Amino acid sequence: MPVTSTVERPDSAPEGDALPVNEVFVSLQGEGTLAGVPSVFVRTSGCNLRCWFCDSYHTSWEPTHAWLTLDDIVEEVQSYDADHVVLTGGEPFVHESSQDLLRRLDALGYHTTVETNGTIVPDAETPIDLASVSPKLASSTPTVERDPKGEGEWAERHEERRVDVDALATFAERYDRQFKFVVTGREDMAEIESLVAEIRAAADVEVPDTDVLLMPEGQTRDRLAETRTVVADLAVEYGYRYTPRLHVDLWNDAPET
Numbered sequence: 001m002p003v004t005s006t007v008e009r010p011d012s013a014p015e016g017d018a019l020p021v022n023e024v025f026v027s028l029q030g031e032g033t034l035a036g037v038p039s040v041f042v043r044t045s046g047c048n049l050r051c052w053f054c055d056s057y058h059t060s061w062e063p064t065h066a067w068l069t070l071d072d073i074v075e076e077v078q079s080y081d082a083d084h085v086v087l088t089g090g091e092p093f094v095h096e097s098s099q100d101l102l103r104r105l106d107a108l109g110y111h112t113t114v115e116t117n118g119t120i121v122p123d124a125e126t127p128i129d130l131a132s133v134s135p136k137l138a139s140s141t142p143t144v145e146r147d148p149k150g151e152g153e154w155a156e157r158h159e160e161r162r163v164d165v166d167a168l169a170t171f172a173e174r175y176d177r178q179f180k181f182v183v184t185g186r187e188d189m190a191e192i193e194s195l196v197a198e199i200r201a202a203a204d205v206e207v208p209d210t211d212v213l214l215m216p217e218g219q220t221r222d223r224l225a226e227t228r229t230v231v232a233d234l235a236v237e238y239g240y241r242y243t244p245r246l247h248v249d250l251w252n253d254a255p256e257t
């Protein structure tokens with residue numbers, strides 16, 4: 001279901017429990033350890049970060065959405081023949097109601113994955129079957145040269161917010177998880193190594209190398225053609241896992257895929 005109406009006042013929610021939703025669609029999970037699994041995607045709008053490469057521009061740089069009640073969302077999810085739901089965004093956890101949606105989906109027996117940047121931790125009792133955490137590296141920062149919209153106005157705020165090691169460690173402690181790093185090139189590896197070491201030091205559970213995934217940066221097949229082999233070779237070299245971007249391989253940058 002395309003949900004593309006821009007609301008005049010993005011902060012105005014209807015009565016009751018609701019979320020600003022950019023799109024709901026069924027596809028194959030394209031990323032991570034569940035790649036290939038048919039899943040319903042619920043994409044909330046709004047983000048606390050601004051990655052220059054964000055492939056969901058209309059949830060971050062120019063948020064576009066309709067406010068849907070949780071009843072509407074659940075009904076839409078149930079209209080598809082899939083038992084996996086991926087809650088993504090934007091950053092789902094900027095919205096308190098994302099936690100309520102996860103509780104509702106869990107009660108209905110769905111397997112839930114949340115795609116999150118790992119900076120906002122939900123309440124401890126929020127049920128999540130797979131926390132798919134994608135910590136943002138320095139190479140994601142929208143500097144003047146890489147700002148898709150302005151002239152680097154977001155760079156400082158993005159830089160301040162993009163990593164919270166305690167939050168990342170909490171995700172590791174509470175949930176089945178994967179740490180999925182967007183890799184632009186070899187330059188990113190030193191930061192990934194030190195961040196993984198920091199998460200391991202802060203968490204009171206083990207974080208094996210198999211929970212660390214390298215994902216090539218690329219919103220399009222053309223860009224992935226440049227990055228995927230480089231990143232696959234880095235995964236072999238460092239002993240981390242590689243994840244494709246199946247949906248980009250299959251459908252390029254088409255919406256609702």
Ligand SMILES: C[S@@+](CC[C@H](N)C(=O)[O-])C[C@H]1O[C@@H](n2cnc3c(N)ncnc32)[C@H](O)[C@@H]1O
Nearest residue numbers: 053054055056089090091115116117134217218
């Ligand atoms: C749009 S984000 C939404 C969830 C959350 N805000 C986050 O960043 O994890 C969904 C996934 O796409 C990844 N992503 C966004 N833009 C990308 C790009 N240009 N290349 C590769 N991965 C990208 C993010 O890192 C994240 O794993």
Ligand SMILES: Nc1nc2[nH]cc(C(=O)O)c2c(=O)[nH]1
Nearest residue numbers: 027028029030088115247257
């Ligand atoms: N097919 C498909 N798989 C995905 N896995 C994570 C996605 C996301 O945008 O969070 C995504 C997406 O947008 N499409």
Ligand code: SF4
Nearest residue numbers: 047050051054060090
């Ligand atoms: S954190 Fe996620 S949604 Fe937000 S700008 Fe970065 S990739 Fe886009």
Ligand SMILES: [Mg+2]
Nearest residue numbers: 055056088257
């Ligand atoms: Mg996506």
